[in-house]
Amino acid sequence: MPKIQNIDPAKVRKPSQITFGKIPVNQYNKNIEQEKELFTTDDFIRIYRDMVIIREFEVMLNKIKTTNEYFGIKYNHPGPAHLSIGQEASAVGMAYNLNISDYIFGSHRSHGEILAKGLSAIHQLDENGLMNIMKNFFGGSTLKVVENGHQGNIKELGVKFLLYGTLAEIFARENGFNKGLGGSMHAFFTPFGVYPNNAIVGGSGDISVGAALYKKVNRKSGIIVCNIGDASMGCGPVWEGISFASMDQFRTLWQGEFKGGLPILFNFMNNQYGMGGQTCGETMGYDILARIGAGVNPEMMHAERVDGYNPLAVIDAFKRKKQILEDRKGPALLDTLTYRISGHSPSDSSSYRSKEEIEAWEKADCIVSYGNHLVNFGIATRDQLDAIVAGTIAEMKQTLTLTIDEKTSPLLNLVKDPEAISDMMFSNQSVDRMEEGICEVLTPMEENPRVKQIKTKERFYLGKDGKAVSKLKQYQLRDGIFEAIIDRFYKDPTLVAYGEENRDWGGAFAVYKGLTEALPYNRLFNSPISEGAIVGTAVGYGMCGGRALVEIMYCDFLGRCGDEVFNQLPKWQSMSGNVIKMPVVVRVSVGSKYGAQHSQDWSALVAHIPGLKVVFPATPYDAKGLMNSALQGTDPVIFFESQRIYDIGEMFHEGGVPEGYYEIPIGEPDVKREGNDLTILTIGSTLYTAIKAADLLKEKYNLSAEIIDARSLSPFNYEPVIASVKKTGKILLTSDASTRGSFLKEMAQTITELAFDYLDAPPVVVGSRNWIVPAYEMENSFFPQPDWLLDAIHERIIPLKGHTVTSNITPNEQIRRNKYGV
């Protein structure tokens, strides 16, 4: 809590009451006559057309899924198609007043939203602008297909482009909006302001908040609409996103043009079912979803329920909410009530709802009733409307024919180009700043107190007299991380850092000490204790084009942001077909001394996930160089740090840690000590355990060990390790992670494959026990000790003359431990 806001006991202990205001429910009551002041005839008809296009698009998909045929055109689509038939008015109403600079995020059921936002964008763009977007997208390959033989204007071409790009994406074609790598549940098209739709329920709940943060911090116009379902109200990340978006500091602590709420609207497309669970009445307890807003902040999130079966009501509501956000009074919440007539998916037999219910909603069908209004109020004739439907069907047939043609719309050719997806896993760019601009800082860097303090420190662990420098005078690992970070804050105006206790406190482990003095709130701030939102918002921030550095205070808290780290951060670059970048660095601190839930090394969990870069430096030189690389890149990096060695000095790099900027390539291990008889490969702070063991080996057994610090887990260049194994024939691997399934096992297996003929013994892994981490006083029985390394060498690799083992690592014991899972 910042010192400028004191908490006065007299005030907060005073008795009072919370009173809630009123939350409007379906209050729209204009008739078409009144709306004629706002809409032209063309507008009214366009709303109808947009709904019909969405409907027919999904009817076509439904027929393909259930009968493999649409008007005689045969096709089998094995992938998913979560349809929103019945929800068209909500989608069109949502998109109607959004500009291209307004971004929407969605869910697995967002075909309607993509098309609605796309149609709205096409309508708003001038012809040149539209043509440029289409021409520049994937070199115009998508456009070429629909351009061929097109008669009509550019806007009509735009509609064809939108339908074809979306359908091709759903059918996994290379001409799809994301090269077919996203598919039905993830399709998006950023040039029209359509941002990723998310197959994880509520996945957009925090990502979209990060997009809003990006808009705010980088002074971008536009609002963010987070389209998620009613059932996602049960998901933690949604609540975390809402908490993050409604932080007081936006209005109390952020200054100047940055003061004010985040421009985000949580729009719950409330179709009243979460797959087969009825939210109101069965799985939730809010009665009316909009009620949730009342509990979030005094503004009650400007929450409101709107009738999502009436497009004009939805348009009206969005117009008002958008104004609120533009007035910096966000976040806002809309409960857009609608109904999905189609099943959750084609395999849905609707066993959870009655026929009568479906029929009643079919009777109220949003397109039919809106069409009737248009006819009744003399805006359109029945024939006009029928012509729109007929034209749309013709369009859909053409789009389908083009999309399923293997020649016109091939899949990504993984036979001809087997590494096509490999090439999209990372963007691998080197970028000083994500955007040009002035870096907003509070003082020149050289005046920063921490920078000044570091200047007085010894950058090598030995002083000029050859004696070890005291901890206080020593340039420590935390200083290395700090130097790289502050450097980047003065280089990249988009860089933001946040997490728990990042401001004022200086980070729980004093890495950020001095940053508060350098940066305004809009670049460095404290987040709620919401690891999911911390990482999720960074994902949203990164995909919009900003660079984010966030922190998970303890590695053990990774579980709290599991979906964000495992499903969101790693995947969007490749799922977008390389349209977006993900310049996000997640600092993860591995604890010690704090027992079972604060001391675990879970590096293997993230290293397992394709699409993440994972590093774990153990020296100040490496920490600075790797942080520089991480912040220079455009890929997501999980940056592990160990709390055991934040204060360690540089013992390996001659001349100490350079003052200037330098990078250490991610993925390159480093030989920390050369030797001939045995290789020891370490991850993280066990480097120092290995050094101790190596000293003992030399002293007692005249064996010279070569010590290699992995530094990175993924990517990882095995060549130096294999070269070492070819020399020594023996390798022991060690880290603080629990042995079972640790990343060392992956490495040991790979080394075995690559160097089998050179091995004089199996690669032996010495990790921690497969236990809870005990109290600090008992840690020596849990974490690898130098003696354990010697024992393993003696028992498994090469008997050491006269060595007495202290740990039990016999084959029988290994079998027993595995048998009991300990």
Place this chain on the structure above:
Amino acid sequence: MANPVIMPRQGQSVESCIISNWNKKEGDEIKKGDILFSYETDKAAFECEAESEGILLKRFYAEGDEVPVLNIVAVIGIAGEPVDSFGGEPIGEKKEEIGEKKEQNGEEARSIIEIPAYEVALTPTSAGEIKISPRARKKAQEFGINIENIGGTGPEGRIIEQDILRAAELRSPSTPLAKGIAGEAGKFIPDMGTGVGNRVTSYDLLSQTPVAGEETEIRKLSNMRKIIAAKMHESLQNSAQLTHHTSADARKLLELRRKAKETYEKSGGENITINDLVCYAVIRALQKHPMANCHFLGDSLRIFKKVHLGLAVDTERGLMVPVVRNADNLSIRDLAAQLKSVANSCKKGNVNPELLASEAATFSVSNLGAYGVELFTPVINLPQVAILGVNTIINRPTDLGNGVFGFVPFIGLSLTYDHRALDGAPASAFLREIRLEIENLDVTI
């Protein structure tokens, strides 16, 4: 620093050269380019020029010596510099090995770890059971070392790299050509060769498989085969065997056999064979010649009072020699029954292993008559001192008396005896005794 002068290698196939003439003496001052010595191969003559300056400190070989290529011939350096490190024993091979390592690993030779005494067990194991690291196996192939002959010092007795390095070091050096051949053809390099200073040469390797070609099959030996191989080899290596041959008039034998067959066919009982009859006769002879019924124990003889007769039996798995204990107690009928019984259990594979030990028998009989063998030299089952080989029966012209010659069936007898235990005369007397017993067999069928 002193520099060695190395015998150059003039071509891939040259293994050694002969120094034909020394141009410099020890103590001479040497300039670069001076001719140190001339040498020749079987094809041409060469001169060796000095590549460094200094004093010729030491010549390791004299004129006329054959020097393996790459060996150190001499040392040039500063007067008074020690040459011990180069010397005496040529170290050319070692030097080259280090060079090779450098090439492969770019590193200095590693320290060899002292092997704990209790683990230096030279325990040849059968190939399937050998525990060896992939690296050691590769090194063994490189060096042509037979891993069956070395013990492992790694965990659980695994052969590891250092064991191969040590074995390579202990072995006689081999010429570069021999090494090359071994590496390419995957041959073992023997511990000792026929070259200079026991060097292993290409000849030693090429002679391993005189018939080149790929139309061969490597078949692993069964344990049984291995045992037989070891026993037979041991017998021939460790005793002084020789064989006397004679033959006995087999008319009595054949008559008895005919009667026995008739009886057997008529009324059953034991089908007494010629072999049974011969064995019966041998037992009788042994009773009279106890010096043939004994074990040779190196510094003593164990003479048996009883006859425990071993009989060589051919089985699917190989040769077995089961014993009939106290055979001298048995009637011809019982002897026949017991011989048949042990032979059958050998064939079935359920023979009591105690009956197969060569120590269990005091004398053995091996009968190859059925195969038509006329003469052979059976191998003694040590520690027994003799074995009788029984051959086929042949009709031979014989003086029947009164100037009448006729054809008489004779059975061939080959007695192999251990000259350490028996001399020629008593052995001959014993063989004659057997002959007489056969010719005068006194049994009732």
